[in-house]
Each structure stands twice: as structure tokens, then as C-alpha cells.
Amino acid sequence: MNIRTLTQILILFSSLSILSIGGGNTVLPEMHRKTVDSYHWLSNKQFADVFAISQAAPGPSILIVTIIGYKAAGIPGALLATLAMMIPAGILVYLVSRVWEKAKDSSLRKAIEKGLAPLTVGLILASGWVMSKAADHDWRAYALTAVCTAIFTTTKINPLFIVAAAGVVGWLGWI
Amino acid sequence: MSDKPSLTDLALTFNHIALASFGGGLSAWSREVLVAEKGWMEDEEFLSAVTMCRILPGANQVNLAVFVGVKFRGIPGALAAVFGLTLVPVLLVLAMAYFYFQFHQIPAVQGILKGAAAAAVALTLSMVFKTGRKCLHGIVPITLFLAIFVLNGLVRWPLLACLSLLAPLAVAWAWPKKP
Numbered sequence: 001m002n003i004r005t006l007t008q009i010l011i012l013f014s015s016l017s018i019l020s021i022g023g024g025n026t027v028l029p030e031m032h033r034k035t036v037d038s039y040h041w042l043s044n045k046q047f048a049d050v051f052a053i054s055q056a057a058p059g060p061s062i063l064i065v066t067i068i069g070y071k072a073a074g075i076p077g078a079l080l081a082t083l084a085m086m087i088p089a090g091i092l093v094y095l096v097s098r099v100w101e102k103a104k105d106s107s108l109r110k111a112i113e114k115g116l117a118p119l120t121v122g123l124i125l126a127s128g129w130v131m132s133k134a135a136d137h138d139w140r141a142y143a144l145t146a147v148c149t150a151i152f153t154t155t156k157i158n159p160l161f162i163v164a165a166a167g168v169v170g171w172l173g174w175i
Numbered sequence: 176m177s178d179k180p181s182l183t184d185l186a187l188t189f190n191h192i193a194l195a196s197f198g199g200g201l202s203a204w205s206r207e208v209l210v211a212e213k214g215w216m217e218d219e220e221f222l223s224a225v226t227m228c229r230i231l232p233g234a235n236q237v238n239l240a241v242f243v244g245v246k247f248r249g250i251p252g253a254l255a256a257v258f259g260l261t262l263v264p265v266l267l268v269l270a271m272a273y274f275y276f277q278f279h280q281i282p283a284v285q286g287i288l289k290g291a292a293a294a295a296v297a298l299t300l301s302m303v304f305k306t307g308r309k310c311l312h313g314i315v316p317i318t319l320f321l322a323i324f325v326l327n328g329l330v331r332w333p334l335l336a337c338l339s340l341l342a343p344l345a346v347a348w349a350w351p352k353k354p
Contacts, residue, residue, distance in 0.1 A: 013280060017233055021335060024234040028267030053271050056288055059193040059264025060201070062234040066265055067272040073315040078269055086257065089233020093241040094253060096231060096332070101246065107351050115349030118316035119341055120222045121307045123229065125330025128299035131199055141293045153304050159207055160195050163294040164222045167197075170290020 005073045006080055008039060013065050013084035020089065024062035031068070041072040062086075140175040179247050180215065186259030188213060189240050193260045200295030201236045202304040209243065218306055229334060236260065289330070315348050 018029045028051070035041045040052065050071075053058055054064035062085050071083025103109045132145065148162055169175055180188070188196055188208060196204045203224060210221050226236035237257055244256035311317050327331045 016176070020232045020234070021230070023229060023334075026333075049275065052269060053275060055199075057264055057268045058195075058197040059267075060236040061235045062237070063261075063264055066268050069273075070269060070272050071276065073203060075269070078265075078272075082261070082265055084313065086237050086261070089231065089238065090241045090253065090257065093231055093233065093238045094229065094245055094250065096227065097242045097245045100227070108346075110351050111346045111349040113219050113349075114310075114343035115319075115347075116220060116342065117222045117228045117306070117310040118320040119338070119345055120226045120229075120299040121303055121310065122323035123226070123327055123334075123337075124299060124306070125303045125320075125324045127202065129297065129324075129328040132296045137293065137296075141209065141289065142292040144290065145297045145300070148294045149300045151306075152298055152301035157268040157293075159204070159298055163195070163197065163238060163291050163298070166290040166294035166297075168290065168341045169187050170286040170288065170293070173286055175290055175293065 004072075006077060008070060008079055009069055009081050010084050012039075013069070013081045014088050016065075017085050017088040018092070020062075024060070024064075024085070031065070035068050039072070041068060045046075052172075056116070074120075144169060144175055180213075182248060182251055182255040185244055185248065185255040189243075189256045189259035190263060193236075193264050195289055196295070199292055200298045203295070205236065205239060206302050206306070207298070208265040215247070215292055218309055222306060222310070230338060319345050319348075 012031075016027045019030070032047055037045055037049050047069060050067045051064055054067060057063060063082070065081040065085045066078045070078035073080070074161060091149065100109065132142070137145070146165060148166060151162055154158060192201070192204050192208050196210070205225075206221060209215050210218055216224070219309035224239060224242050225235070228235045228242060231238055237260065240256035240260045241253040244251075246252070248255065284301075307320070311320055319341060323337050326337045326340075327334060
């Protein structure tokens with residue numbers, strides 16, 4: 001661990017935090033360019049593997065930076081990268097949400113809430129679509145998805161049980 | 176509001192959301208817990224918050240934790256929610272990274288992940304049904320819904336391009352009529 005690497009981590013990830021409009025995954029190409037090509041913290045292959053690990057773990061999708069920070073500068077690097085990736089964007093959300101609370105009765109807020117709702121539902125459908133594409137699902141996985149969707153939509157069973165059961169189905173090699 | 180969640184509530188709830196999302200579907204889990212289980216927000220407020228968190232830079236789920244935390248408890252609330260959301264996942268990811276760089280392989284969890292991912296997609300789809308039932312009434316909202324799905328999901332336009340095209344139309348449509 002050295003100060004120079006930690007400084008690079010701080011500057012790189014806090015600027016990526018502010019640039020990541022539309023979510024953490026939008027800055028992956030830039031993150032790859034800097035960490036693999038410029039700083040040589042990890043190899044091309046390692047970047048791809050580390051991305052897969054971060055997607056497999058629960059929680060927010062930007063935790064790839066935790067692993068990259070760990071590889072570059074150990075535990076302090078991991079913590080610094082994680083904080084640098086969250087704090088600048090978080091401050092922006094804080095400022096916007098203050099304005100949002102104050103504008104409770106304005107026509108603009110009402111129009112945004114009502115108007116954006118159908119768009120958000122469309123975006124959620126799109127993310128479900130992209131997720132199943134990324135997971136490279138075959139017909140058996142789609143069938144499992146269809147069964148689970150029916151259960152989630154029509155029953156009140158705790159979704160956690162269904163996800164666990166689906167995990168067991170996968171573990172048994174049925175999909 | 177007398178029944179504002181405490182800082183501990185916020186941290187534990189977001190920790191629950193994060194851990195439940197093993198396999199993906201974090202947005203769907205957020206709705207499941209924040210709207211359906213806890214009743215902290217209505218669907219409409221939740222959806223607009225989710226969209227704002229998508230437009231602003233940063234990871235959507237971290238942003239949502241900040242938003243919900245600030246709504247109930249100001250800055251300490253935001254810190255508690257983000258801490259709850261990230262602490263255990265960060266430790267897990269660190270453990271996995273350690274194993275990976277030590278042994279250059281990830282413990283065999285491929286099958287479990289595949290099944291869990293299929294269920295996570297299902298949870299996301301059921302969220303589309305549950306929230307869509309409430310807001311997709313009439314030609315205009317259904318057209319907006321389909322248009323952004325096609326542009327963002329199938330054609331893979333960047334989010335910003337989709338929203339610069341469709342958000343002004345949506346807001347103009349939804350503007351409250353003068354009585």
C-alpha cells in the first residue's frame with residue numbers, strides 16, 4: 001500500500017461516481033480503461049472475473065470497485081474505493097431530495113410523479129429483460145422464471161423462500 | 176409522522192433488502208420491502224424516487240437508500256440506510272475477492288446463482304405487473320411504457336437519450352389540469 005495508489009483510487013472513483021449517470025454500470029468501460037490499461041492494477045481477464053464476482057454478490061452493483069480497490073491497495077484501498085464511489089453521487093441525491101420534499105404540492109412534482117410512473121415501469125421491464133439476457137438463460141430458466149412470476153403475482157408467499165427454492169433447483173442442476 | 180423509522184430500522188431494513196437480492200432484482204426487492212411490507216412509501220412516490228435515482232449519477236440502489244434515509248431522518252438517516260445496504264455485501268465481496276486472487280477460482284456456486292437469477296427476473300416481472308396495474312390506464316401511459324421498454328431494453332439506447340425524448344412528453348401529459 002502506498003499513498004500514491006490511494007490518491008489515484010480516491011481521484012478515479014470519486015470522478016467516476018459523478019460521471020455514472022444512469023447507474024454504476026455506465027462507467028465500466030472507463031473504469032476498465034483506467035484500471036487495466038493506465039494503472040495496471042489488474043489484467044484484462046481479472047477485470048472480467050472480478051465483474052462476474054461483483055454481480056454474483058448481493059447488494060448494490062457497484063461493488064466491483066471494492067474488489068479493484070482491494071487488488072490495488074489491500075483493505076484500505078477497498079474501503080477508500082467503495083466510499084469514493086458512493087459519497088459524491090450521494091451528496092447530489094441529498095441535495096435533490098431536499099428540493100423534492102419542499103416541492104410537495106407543486107404542479108411540477110405532481111406531473112413528474114404521475115408522468116414518470118409509466119416510464120419507470122417500462123424501465124423495470126427493460127432491466128428484467130437485460131438481466132435474463134446477461135444470465136444467458138435457456139428455455140428451462142425461462143420456464144422457472146414464468147412459474148416464479150405466477151407465484152409472486154398471485155400469492156403472498158415471502159419472495160425469499162421462492163428465490164431460495166429456485167437456487168436449490170439450480171443447485172440440483174435442473175436448469 | 177409519528178411512526179418514523181429509527182436509524183436502526185433504516186439500517187436493518189436496507190440490510191434485509193441487500194441480502195434478499197442475492198441473484199439480482201434489487202429494485203424489485205426494494206419495492207417489496209419499502210412499499211408492500213413496511214408501507215413507508217406509496218407506489219407513486221416510490222416509482223418517482225426510483226426514476227430520480229436512475230437519472231442522477233451513482234448506483235441506483237445506493238441513491239435510493241440516501242433518498243429514503245433523508246426523507247425520514249435527514250443526513251444520519253441516509254448514512255444509516257447506506258451503511259445497512261452495503262456493510263454485509265462489502266464484507267462478502269472482499270471474502271470472495273480474497274479467495275479469487277488467492278486460488279484463482281470462485282467457489283462453485285454457478286448452479287445456485289442460475290436458479291436465483293431466474294427467480295430474481297421473476298420478481299422484477301411481478302413488480303411490473305403490480306405497479307403497472309396502478310398506473311397503466313389509457314393509451315398514453317401504455318404507449319410511454321412500451322416506447323421506453325423498446326428503446327432502452329431492446330434497442331439499448333442510453334437511458335439519458337430515452338428520457339430526454341420521453342420524459343418531457345410524459346410530464347406534459349401528466350400536468351395537473353386547471354379546475
